[in-house]
Amino acid sequence: xxxxxxxxxxxxxxxxxxxxxxxxxxxxxxxxxxxxxxxxxxxxxxxxxxxxxxxxxxxxxxxxxxxxxxxxxxxxxxxxxxxxxxxxxxxxxxxxxxxxxxxxxxxxxxxxxxxxxxxxxxxxxxxxx
Amino acid sequence: xxxxxxxxxxxxxxxxxxxxxxxxxxxxxxxxxxxxxxxxxxxxxxxxxxxxxxxxxxxxxxxxxxxxxxxxxxxxxxxxxxxxxxxxxxxxxxxxxxxxxxxxxxxxxxxxxxxxxxxxxxxxxxxxxxxxxxxxxxxxxxxxxxxxxxxxxxxxxxxxxxxxxxxxxxxxxxxxxxxxxxxxxxxxxxxxxxxxxxxxxxxxxxxxxxxxxxxxxxxxxxxxxxxxxxxxxxxxxxxxxxxxxxxxxxxxxxxxxxxxxxxxxxxxxxxxxxxxxxxxxxxxxxxxxxxxxxxxxxxxxxxxxxxxxxxxxxxxxxxxxxxxxxxxxxxxxxxxxxxxxxxxxxxxxxxxxxxxxxxxxxxxxxxxxxxxxxxxxxxxxxxxxxxxxxxxxxxxxxxxxxxxxxxxxxxxxxxxxxxxxxxxxxxxxxxxxxxxxxxxxxxxxxxxxxxxx
Numbered sequence: 001x002x003x004x005x006x007x008x009x010x011x012x013x014x015x016x017x018x019x020x021x022x023x024x025x026x027x028x029x030x031x032x033x034x035x036x037x038x039x040x041x042x043x044x045x046x047x048x049x050x051x052x053x054x055x056x057x058x059x060x061x062x063x064x065x066x067x068x069x070x071x072x073x074x075x076x077x078x079x080x081x082x083x084x085x086x087x088x089x090x091x092x093x094x095x096x097x098x099x100x101x102x103x104x105x106x107x108x109x110x111x112x113x114x115x116x117x118x119x120x121x122x123x124x125x126x127x128x129x
Numbered sequence: 130x131x132x133x134x135x136x137x138x139x140x141x142x143x144x145x146x147x148x149x150x151x152x153x154x155x156x157x158x159x160x161x162x163x164x165x166x167x168x169x170x171x172x173x174x175x176x177x178x179x180x181x182x183x184x185x186x187x188x189x190x191x192x193x194x195x196x197x198x199x200x201x202x203x204x205x206x207x208x209x210x211x212x213x214x215x216x217x218x219x220x221x222x223x224x225x226x227x228x229x230x231x232x233x234x235x236x237x238x239x240x241x242x243x244x245x246x247x248x249x250x251x252x253x254x255x256x257x258x259x260x261x262x263x264x265x266x267x268x269x270x271x272x273x274x275x276x277x278x279x280x281x282x283x284x285x286x287x288x289x290x291x292x293x294x295x296x297x298x299x300x301x302x303x304x305x306x307x308x309x310x311x312x313x314x315x316x317x318x319x320x321x322x323x324x325x326x327x328x329x330x331x332x333x334x335x336x337x338x339x340x341x342x343x344x345x346x347x348x349x350x351x352x353x354x355x356x357x358x359x360x361x362x363x364x365x366x367x368x369x370x371x372x373x374x375x376x377x378x379x380x381x382x383x384x385x386x387x388x389x390x391x392x393x394x395x396x397x398x399x400x401x402x403x404x405x406x407x408x409x410x411x412x413x414x415x416x417x418x419x420x421x422x423x424x425x426x427x428x429x430x431x432x433x434x435x436x437x438x439x440x441x442x443x444x445x446x447x448x449x450x451x452x453x454x455x456x457x458x459x460x461x462x463x464x465x466x467x468x469x470x471x472x473x474x475x476x477x478x479x480x481x482x483x484x485x486x487x488x489x490x491x492x493x494x495x496x497x498x499x500x501x502x503x504x505x506x507x508x509x510x511x512x513x514x515x516x517x518x519x520x521x522x523x524x525x526x527x528x529x530x531x532x533x534x535x536x537x538x539x540x541x542x543x544x545x546x547x548x549x550x551x552x553x554x555x556x557x558x559x560x561x562x563x564x565x566x567x568x569x570x571x572x573x574x575x576x577x578x579x580x581x582x
């Protein structure tokens with residue numbers, strides 16, 4: 001494998017443009033695991049951003065981000081009262097804590113993969129009201 | 130009106146800090162009212178390891194840090210009427226209970242009333258028969274190690290009502306460590322689903338120790354935590370309506386704010402409207418949080434509904450061997466040399482007739498985000514050509530120990546036969562435990578408590 005071409009993006013490094021922002025700047029989260037199922041919370045720092053996050057951090061967007069790990073299902077639950085959403089992603093832990101060969105068998109780091117999703121700037125930052 | 134119950138957390142996992150509980154107990158004593166201290170030390174995998182330890186020695190199989198966790202607080206708790214409830218019994222609650230009594234004697238304390246909650250262990254023949262029927266042809270007959278059901282809070286509540294000062298459990302559901310004391314204290318009905326759900330979420334917020342007080346949270350510049358090195362463990366104030374206020378031990382670091390509480394509320398919850406536990410289905414889909422003071426957050430609008438008909442059980446079986454070997458490359462072209470080393474190991478294993486899948490990581494370029502199939506690592510990674518300090522990791526799982534050992538020898542051989550400049554080989558070989566979970570009927574599980582004579 002020739003490692004000199006560095007333009008093949010990892011899913012972690014989406015193509016940022018002036019009009020997008022990393023989810024990481026707008027939200028925090030934590031990963032938990034049960035068996036081969038990962039659950040990742042995404043919580044808006046600023047309650048005003050929650051609707052914007054709900055519009056852009058979709059099941060499809062997360063499924064695309066995790067596609068190389070071959071999830072069998074991605075399900076999103078919204079909890080507006082906490083300005084939060086909870087993603088439940090099946091089959092992304094290579095069997096889970098007792099089976100996977102990953103150093104991080106729990107997938108603890110995966111919240112930071114999700115938080116690198118690039119989404120459009122929220123209205124309050126885009127100056128569009 | 131019944132006074133609120135203060136529930137402190139002394140540990141959130143097996144191997145947690147052993148000096149965390151003392152500041153919690155001091156705060157519980159200072160608060161003056163009814164209080165209880167809970168220790169959660171049992172993850173999915175921890176219990177299976179404990180079962181193996183018990184196999185090796187019938188006196189083992191409980192939390193290895195039991196003495197270190199309890200010694201600093203046992204005397205204070207007994208003297209101040211603060212019961213201790215923990216799942217530190219793991220695979221051998223009776224042995225743990227005996228050890229608690231012995232520890233009390235060694236500390237010069239009067240013999241405490243110690244109770245054992247059991248019934249979770251399904252490893253016996255009758256339990257296996259039930260599981261065999263449920264799992265069907267996939268039941269790992271020859272490789273079976275153990276199975277435990279997650280039992281609820283009834284045994285804990287009954288033991289406390291009977292006057293236990295220390296309650297030793299095995300595989301109870303983690304939140305039950307708070308629900309049991311709440312039920313004993315408030316005398317709620319076991320069908321009072323809303324209150325059960327609130328006590329359950331109190332337990333959920335406490336069960337991971339510092340994870341609600343600023344532990345596992347800090348991200349410099351984004352989420353800063355004061356004195357995180359001295360993070361204080363949580364204390365929940367639960368009132369007779371099940372209203373929750375999360376705080377932490379006095380004179381400690383860490384923080385309790387809306388962000389820490391939200392992260393832990395959702396931690397390992399799947400559908401927020403249906404958090405399944407043996408005692409209740411909790412619903413946090415409309416839960417709210419409010420900062421009611423410094424390091425104090427109220428959690429409201431938790432609802433509950435009727436408990437599930439079945440109990441979850443985890444089943445463990447022998448899964449062969451895992452081999453892991455690592456070697457470092459640094460300086461110019463480091464990642465390319467690491468990738469060449471991976472190629473060499475792969476070809477050598479093929480040559481030796483071991484065509485098992487090997488996972489490779491190039492630590493410093495791509496590791497934990499990658500997949501066991503190596504799909505992501507096949508692509509060149511951003512910044513890889515500039516990487517100056519990387520570590521190749523090879524990992525393999527195999528039924529045959531000798532194949533696993535061969536991988537480690539091949540990693541070791543990279544010293545003289547691999548790319549230039551490799552150093553720092555470390556290898557490890559360990560037995561693997563595989564897991565599966567299933568649902569068992571409540572009738573298959575007889576949970577009970579026993580007060581030591």
